[in-house]
Amino acid sequence: MSTDTATSNALKAKSAEGEYLTFVLGAEEYGLEILKVQEIRGYDAVTQIANTPDFIKGVVNLRGKIVPIVDLRIKFNLGKVEYNELTVVIILNLRGRVVGVVVDGVSDVIALKDEQIRDVPSLVTSIDTKYIVGLATLDERMLILVDIEQLMSSQEMALMDAVAA
Template sequence: MEQMEQSMAAASGEYLTFVLGKEEYGIDILKVQEIRGYEAPTTIANAPAFLKGVINLRGVIVPIIDLRIKFNLGEPTYDQFTVVIILNVANRIVGIVVDGVSDVIQLNSDTLRPAPDFSSTLDARYIIGLGTLDQRMIIVVDIEKLMTSQDMALVEEAAAS
Protein backbone atom coordinates (compact mmCIF):
# COMPACT_ATOMS: atom_id res chain seq x y z
CA MET A 1 0.00 0.00 0.00
CA GLU A 2 2.85 2.38 0.85
CA GLN A 3 4.45 1.73 -2.54
CA MET A 4 1.14 2.61 -4.24
CA GLU A 5 0.99 5.90 -2.31
CA GLN A 6 4.59 6.70 -3.31
CA SER A 7 3.81 6.06 -6.99
CA MET A 8 0.71 8.28 -6.75
CA ALA A 9 2.83 11.05 -5.21
CA ALA A 10 5.40 10.60 -7.99
CA ALA A 11 2.60 10.88 -10.55
CA SER A 12 1.58 14.31 -9.24
CA GLY A 13 2.09 17.04 -11.80
CA GLU A 14 0.67 18.70 -14.90
CA TYR A 15 -1.25 16.69 -17.46
CA LEU A 16 -2.56 17.44 -20.92
CA THR A 17 -6.11 16.13 -21.07
CA PHE A 18 -7.73 14.86 -24.24
CA VAL A 19 -10.91 13.10 -25.27
CA LEU A 20 -11.30 9.64 -26.79
CA GLY A 21 -14.94 8.77 -27.35
CA LYS A 22 -16.82 9.75 -24.19
CA GLU A 23 -13.82 9.47 -21.85
CA GLU A 24 -11.19 11.98 -20.84
CA TYR A 25 -7.55 10.96 -20.58
CA GLY A 26 -4.46 12.67 -19.25
CA ILE A 27 -0.79 12.36 -20.17
CA ASP A 28 2.30 13.95 -18.67
CA ILE A 29 2.64 17.43 -20.20
CA LEU A 30 6.43 17.06 -20.25
CA LYS A 31 6.11 14.33 -22.92
CA VAL A 32 4.15 16.63 -25.26
CA GLN A 33 6.12 18.38 -27.97
CA GLU A 34 3.26 19.97 -29.91
CA ILE A 35 -0.39 19.67 -30.93
CA ARG A 36 -1.36 19.67 -34.62
CA GLY A 37 -4.50 19.40 -36.66
CA TYR A 38 -5.10 15.97 -38.16
CA GLU A 39 -3.74 15.34 -41.63
CA ALA A 40 -3.95 11.96 -43.34
CA PRO A 41 -0.60 10.21 -42.90
CA THR A 42 1.21 8.15 -45.51
CA THR A 43 0.10 4.57 -44.91
CA ILE A 44 2.57 1.75 -44.35
CA ALA A 45 1.84 -1.68 -45.85
CA ASN A 46 1.16 -4.51 -43.39
CA ALA A 47 1.22 -2.17 -40.39
CA PRO A 48 -1.08 -2.87 -37.42
CA ALA A 49 -4.48 -1.14 -37.69
CA PHE A 50 -3.67 1.36 -34.93
CA LEU A 51 -0.58 2.57 -36.84
CA LYS A 52 -2.23 4.97 -39.27
CA GLY A 53 1.05 5.70 -41.07
CA VAL A 54 3.77 8.32 -40.93
CA ILE A 55 4.09 12.05 -41.46
CA ASN A 56 7.10 14.19 -42.28
CA LEU A 57 7.45 16.69 -39.44
CA ARG A 58 10.15 19.19 -40.39
CA GLY A 59 12.36 16.43 -41.79
CA VAL A 60 11.59 13.83 -39.09
CA ILE A 61 9.50 10.79 -40.06
CA VAL A 62 6.92 10.41 -37.29
CA PRO A 63 4.73 7.31 -36.80
CA ILE A 64 1.07 8.19 -36.14
CA ILE A 65 -0.87 5.99 -33.68
CA ASP A 66 -4.66 6.21 -33.46
CA LEU A 67 -5.41 5.64 -29.77
CA ARG A 68 -9.10 5.07 -30.51
CA ILE A 69 -8.15 1.96 -32.48
CA LYS A 70 -5.46 0.91 -30.00
CA PHE A 71 -7.93 1.13 -27.10
CA ASN A 72 -10.78 -0.54 -29.08
CA LEU A 73 -13.08 2.48 -28.78
CA GLY A 74 -15.06 1.86 -31.95
CA GLU A 75 -14.65 3.12 -35.48
CA PRO A 76 -12.75 6.42 -35.52
CA THR A 77 -14.07 9.45 -37.35
CA TYR A 78 -11.83 12.28 -38.46
CA ASP A 79 -13.29 15.78 -38.26
CA GLN A 80 -12.22 19.36 -37.53
CA PHE A 81 -11.74 18.52 -33.82
CA THR A 82 -9.44 15.54 -34.42
CA VAL A 83 -5.87 16.38 -33.45
CA VAL A 84 -2.46 14.76 -33.37
CA ILE A 85 -0.45 15.14 -30.19
CA ILE A 86 3.25 14.94 -31.01
CA LEU A 87 5.13 13.25 -28.17
CA ASN A 88 8.76 12.79 -27.28
CA VAL A 89 8.98 9.38 -25.57
CA ALA A 90 12.08 7.24 -25.12
CA ASN A 91 14.05 9.65 -27.34
CA ARG A 92 11.61 9.01 -30.18
CA ILE A 93 9.05 11.34 -31.75
CA VAL A 94 5.60 9.74 -32.04
CA GLY A 95 2.16 11.17 -32.84
CA ILE A 96 -1.13 10.05 -31.29
CA VAL A 97 -4.53 10.76 -32.84
CA VAL A 98 -7.24 11.81 -30.38
CA ASP A 99 -10.78 13.18 -30.70
CA GLY A 100 -9.83 16.52 -29.17
CA VAL A 101 -7.64 18.23 -26.60
CA SER A 102 -9.25 19.61 -23.44
CA ASP A 103 -6.75 21.52 -21.32
CA VAL A 104 -3.76 21.30 -19.01
CA ILE A 105 -4.59 20.35 -15.43
CA GLN A 106 -2.70 19.90 -12.19
CA LEU A 107 -3.18 16.61 -10.36
CA ASN A 108 -1.69 15.79 -6.97
CA SER A 109 -1.91 12.89 -4.54
CA ASP A 110 -5.24 14.27 -3.21
CA THR A 111 -6.90 14.17 -6.65
CA LEU A 112 -5.19 11.08 -8.11
CA ARG A 113 -6.38 7.60 -7.13
CA PRO A 114 -5.00 4.18 -8.11
CA ALA A 115 -6.80 2.45 -10.97
CA PRO A 116 -9.16 -0.27 -9.76
CA ASP A 117 -8.19 -3.88 -10.43
CA PHE A 118 -10.00 -4.88 -13.61
CA SER A 119 -8.63 -8.46 -13.62
CA SER A 120 -8.32 -9.75 -17.17
CA THR A 121 -11.15 -7.72 -18.71
CA LEU A 122 -8.99 -4.62 -19.23
CA ASP A 123 -5.29 -4.09 -19.71
CA ALA A 124 -4.49 -1.57 -16.97
CA ARG A 125 -0.70 -1.79 -17.35
CA TYR A 126 -0.62 1.67 -18.88
CA ILE A 127 -3.00 3.37 -16.46
CA ILE A 128 -1.30 5.34 -13.69
CA GLY A 129 -4.56 6.13 -11.96
CA LEU A 130 -7.81 8.05 -12.06
CA GLY A 131 -7.78 11.78 -11.48
CA THR A 132 -10.76 13.73 -10.25
CA LEU A 133 -11.19 17.41 -10.91
CA ASP A 134 -14.53 19.03 -10.08
CA GLN A 135 -17.06 16.65 -11.70
CA ARG A 136 -14.53 15.24 -14.20
CA MET A 137 -12.93 11.81 -14.09
CA ILE A 138 -9.63 11.65 -15.97
CA ILE A 139 -7.90 8.37 -16.85
CA VAL A 140 -4.19 9.09 -16.40
CA VAL A 141 -2.09 7.11 -18.88
CA ASP A 142 1.61 6.30 -18.62
CA ILE A 143 2.18 7.33 -22.24
CA GLU A 144 5.86 6.41 -22.23
CA LYS A 145 5.13 2.87 -21.02
CA LEU A 146 2.35 2.53 -23.62
CA MET A 147 4.43 3.83 -26.53
CA THR A 148 7.47 1.69 -25.63
CA SER A 149 5.49 -1.52 -25.08
CA GLN A 150 6.35 -4.51 -27.25
CA ASP A 151 2.92 -4.64 -28.91
CA MET A 152 3.44 -1.09 -30.22
CA ALA A 153 6.71 -2.11 -31.93
CA LEU A 154 7.75 1.54 -32.19
CA VAL A 155 10.99 1.35 -30.27
CA GLU A 156 13.64 -1.18 -31.14
CA GLU A 157 14.28 -3.93 -28.61
CA ALA A 158 17.72 -2.52 -27.78
CA ALA A 159 16.34 0.94 -27.10
CA ALA A 160 13.50 -0.37 -24.92
CA SER A 161 15.74 -2.33 -22.55
Protein backbone atom coordinates in the same frame (compact mmCIF):
# COMPACT_ATOMS: atom_id res chain seq x y z
CA MET B 1 5.34 22.49 -9.12
CA SER B 2 7.81 19.70 -9.29
CA THR B 3 7.37 17.36 -12.19
CA ASP B 4 10.45 15.31 -11.75
CA THR B 5 11.35 12.65 -14.22
CA ALA B 6 10.45 10.02 -11.70
CA THR B 7 6.89 10.61 -12.71
CA SER B 8 7.53 9.11 -16.08
CA ASN B 9 8.47 5.80 -14.56
CA ALA B 10 5.96 6.10 -11.83
CA LEU B 11 3.65 3.19 -11.43
CA LYS B 12 0.65 3.33 -9.19
CA ALA B 13 2.63 3.29 -5.99
CA LYS B 14 4.79 6.23 -6.85
CA SER B 15 3.89 9.87 -6.80
CA ALA B 16 2.11 10.91 -9.96
CA GLU B 17 1.89 14.53 -9.02
CA GLY B 18 2.35 16.91 -11.92
CA GLU B 19 0.78 18.72 -14.80
CA TYR B 20 -1.31 16.72 -17.22
CA LEU B 21 -2.64 17.33 -20.67
CA THR B 22 -6.17 15.98 -20.80
CA PHE B 23 -7.62 14.56 -23.96
CA VAL B 24 -10.79 12.80 -25.00
CA LEU B 25 -11.14 9.36 -26.48
CA GLY B 26 -14.77 8.54 -27.19
CA ALA B 27 -16.65 9.27 -23.98
CA GLU B 28 -13.65 8.95 -21.71
CA GLU B 29 -11.20 11.54 -20.59
CA TYR B 30 -7.52 10.75 -20.30
CA GLY B 31 -4.47 12.61 -19.08
CA LEU B 32 -0.81 12.35 -19.95
CA GLU B 33 2.19 14.08 -18.55
CA ILE B 34 2.55 17.45 -20.21
CA LEU B 35 6.34 17.27 -20.37
CA LYS B 36 6.10 14.42 -22.85
CA VAL B 37 4.18 16.56 -25.30
CA GLN B 38 6.11 18.27 -28.03
CA GLU B 39 3.25 19.89 -29.87
CA ILE B 40 -0.34 19.48 -30.91
CA ARG B 41 -1.37 19.66 -34.52
CA GLY B 42 -4.20 18.75 -36.87
CA TYR B 43 -4.48 15.47 -38.68
CA ASP B 44 -2.74 15.43 -42.07
CA ALA B 45 -2.66 12.81 -44.74
CA VAL B 46 -0.44 9.97 -43.62
CA THR B 47 1.59 7.57 -45.68
CA GLN B 48 0.43 4.06 -44.91
CA ILE B 49 2.96 1.42 -44.09
CA ALA B 50 2.41 -2.10 -45.25
CA ASN B 51 1.92 -4.99 -42.87
CA THR B 52 1.52 -2.96 -39.71
CA PRO B 53 -1.38 -3.14 -37.23
CA ASP B 54 -4.36 -1.01 -38.21
CA PHE B 55 -3.94 1.41 -35.31
CA ILE B 56 -0.63 2.51 -36.81
CA LYS B 57 -1.96 4.92 -39.36
CA GLY B 58 1.37 5.45 -41.08
CA VAL B 59 4.04 8.10 -41.12
CA VAL B 60 3.98 11.83 -41.69
CA ASN B 61 6.60 14.42 -42.46
CA LEU B 62 7.05 16.60 -39.42
CA ARG B 63 9.43 19.29 -40.60
CA GLY B 64 11.78 16.82 -42.18
CA LYS B 65 11.36 14.09 -39.61
CA ILE B 66 9.52 10.91 -40.42
CA VAL B 67 7.07 10.42 -37.57
CA PRO B 68 4.75 7.43 -37.04
CA ILE B 69 1.12 8.17 -36.19
CA VAL B 70 -0.88 5.93 -33.83
CA ASP B 71 -4.64 6.12 -33.48
CA LEU B 72 -5.45 5.35 -29.84
CA ARG B 73 -9.15 5.21 -30.66
CA ILE B 74 -8.57 2.19 -32.84
CA LYS B 75 -6.17 0.68 -30.37
CA PHE B 76 -8.62 0.95 -27.48
CA ASN B 77 -11.81 0.49 -29.51
CA LEU B 78 -13.19 3.82 -28.36
CA GLY B 79 -15.58 6.07 -30.14
CA LYS B 80 -16.18 6.51 -33.81
CA VAL B 81 -13.04 6.69 -35.82
CA GLU B 82 -13.35 9.56 -38.18
CA TYR B 83 -10.87 12.09 -39.42
CA ASN B 84 -11.99 15.64 -39.84
CA GLU B 85 -10.70 19.11 -39.17
CA LEU B 86 -11.32 18.64 -35.44
CA THR B 87 -9.21 15.50 -35.21
CA VAL B 88 -6.12 16.24 -33.20
CA VAL B 89 -2.67 14.67 -33.18
CA ILE B 90 -0.60 14.98 -30.03
CA ILE B 91 3.06 14.82 -30.96
CA LEU B 92 4.96 13.18 -28.13
CA ASN B 93 8.66 13.24 -27.57
CA LEU B 94 9.59 10.13 -25.64
CA ARG B 95 13.30 10.05 -24.89
CA GLY B 96 14.10 11.53 -28.25
CA ARG B 97 11.68 9.40 -30.23
CA VAL B 98 8.88 11.35 -31.79
CA VAL B 99 5.47 9.72 -32.08
CA GLY B 100 2.11 11.16 -32.98
CA VAL B 101 -1.10 10.07 -31.25
CA VAL B 102 -4.55 10.64 -32.79
CA VAL B 103 -7.24 11.54 -30.24
CA ASP B 104 -10.74 12.96 -30.44
CA GLY B 105 -9.69 16.22 -28.89
CA VAL B 106 -7.55 17.84 -26.25
CA SER B 107 -9.28 19.78 -23.51
CA ASP B 108 -7.03 21.22 -20.85
CA VAL B 109 -3.80 21.28 -18.94
CA ILE B 110 -4.36 20.67 -15.24
CA ALA B 111 -2.15 20.37 -12.23
CA LEU B 112 -2.81 17.37 -10.05
CA LYS B 113 -1.66 16.78 -6.51
CA ASP B 114 -1.00 13.36 -5.02
CA GLU B 115 -4.18 13.42 -2.93
CA GLN B 116 -6.28 13.92 -6.04
CA ILE B 117 -4.97 10.74 -7.63
CA ARG B 118 -6.53 7.38 -6.81
CA ASP B 119 -5.26 3.90 -7.46
CA VAL B 120 -6.71 1.88 -10.26
CA PRO B 121 -8.70 -1.15 -9.20
CA SER B 122 -7.96 -4.38 -11.02
CA LEU B 123 -10.09 -4.41 -14.11
CA VAL B 124 -10.24 -6.14 -17.40
CA THR B 125 -9.69 -3.50 -20.04
CA SER B 126 -8.09 -3.28 -23.44
CA ILE B 127 -5.38 -1.19 -21.84
CA ASP B 128 -3.25 -3.03 -19.37
CA THR B 129 -3.72 -1.37 -16.00
CA LYS B 130 0.03 -1.28 -15.55
CA TYR B 131 0.08 1.60 -18.03
CA ILE B 132 -2.38 3.55 -15.94
CA VAL B 133 -0.76 5.73 -13.34
CA GLY B 134 -3.97 6.46 -11.53
CA LEU B 135 -7.43 7.95 -11.67
CA ALA B 136 -8.20 11.51 -10.82
CA THR B 137 -11.51 13.20 -10.16
CA LEU B 138 -12.12 16.55 -11.68
CA ASP B 139 -15.52 18.23 -11.31
CA GLU B 140 -17.29 14.89 -11.07
CA ARG B 141 -15.47 13.65 -14.18
CA MET B 142 -12.99 10.82 -14.05
CA LEU B 143 -9.59 11.34 -15.58
CA ILE B 144 -7.51 8.30 -16.56
CA LEU B 145 -3.83 9.10 -16.20
CA VAL B 146 -1.74 7.02 -18.56
CA ASP B 147 1.97 6.43 -18.48
CA ILE B 148 2.30 7.25 -22.14
CA GLU B 149 5.99 6.43 -22.36
CA GLN B 150 5.54 2.90 -21.04
CA LEU B 151 2.51 2.45 -23.22
CA MET B 152 4.13 3.62 -26.42
CA SER B 153 7.26 1.60 -25.92
CA SER B 154 5.29 -1.53 -25.05
CA GLN B 155 5.40 -4.59 -27.22
CA GLU B 156 1.73 -4.41 -28.08
CA MET B 157 2.05 -0.98 -29.62
CA ALA B 158 4.62 -2.44 -32.04
CA LEU B 159 6.14 0.99 -32.43
CA MET B 160 9.70 0.19 -31.57
CA ASP B 161 12.04 -2.62 -32.32
CA ALA B 162 13.59 -2.91 -28.93
CA VAL B 163 11.18 -2.50 -26.07
CA ALA B 164 12.44 -0.03 -23.55
CA ALA B 165 12.58 -1.77 -20.22
